[in-house]
Amino acid sequence: MHLILFLPFTPPPPPPPPPPLFSQCLLWVLVVLERNANGHRQRKVLLVEDTRINRIILRKVLQNLNLLCDEAENGKIAVDLHVQGNSYDLILMDKEMPVMDGHEATRQLRLMGVKTPIIALTGNALQSDRELFFEAGVNDFQTKPLSRDKLVQLLIRHGVESSIPAAG
């Protein structure tokens, strides 16, 4: 009798090859893994930004870097995504947004226990802006617009490996 068992997703390591005892029958444990072609889990970024054109541009940069991307138009949506159980490898957090700004969203995420690296993005390079954001709990601070090269540096600095293509 051939049995095929489907188990829920479990993290690496990959399953060992079938032992010899089962070589005559097809008893396999199939584990469905969310992996890309290189066998690495695809990293996911949360982009929190109210301006649509900025989201479209950053989304394209992230896609080109082989990163998955969720988007939130304001800080409250970002917080709600975490309340719903979503998790990310990196959060890009705009400062000025309607409903809930970047400072407050960062504070709330840290109060919830979210440890994901948060990168503050702002059009101003004011020292006061930096201080407020770091007090709220961000890990890093960048002025907009965020170039591909700066984003790659941030990803590496915060341990978000991806299948980063060679610069072209």
Added chain:
Amino acid sequence: MDVAKLLQQHVDLMDDMFKEGLLDEQFNQLQQLQDESNPNFLEEVVSLFFEDSQRILENMTETIGKDPIDYKVIDSQVHQFKGSSSSIGAQRVKNVCVTFRTCCDKEDKKGCQDALEDVGEEYNLIKKKLETMLELEKQIVAIGGTLPFMEGC
């Protein structure tokens, strides 16, 4: 017109826009995002910029026309315009927005009115040039040419 002439016109137009400070390095970043998987990316982003800008300018005109002016509202509108113009590399539009925000902070009515006029002028100038650029790119591609920033894709 042949491809070589159209390409030269494109190069000359882009050089002028950068030299005059209408565009900055961020625009180059956008061009580099266009590839075979997204061959119309630049046109889509520029078109979206035009749509958003038109709407924001109309909103700003309405806000400035009210008495008294709600400076928080106008500041929020200018913030949006500054953000989108910065992301597309429209340097002079962005710079006027920076001045505009200062006038909002000071609740300087005359300053805001002047800044609105300036930002409208700068936007119309960049819009016209970007429309010409997009038209040239369409013509180049239509007759089998390759855009300079797409070479190697």
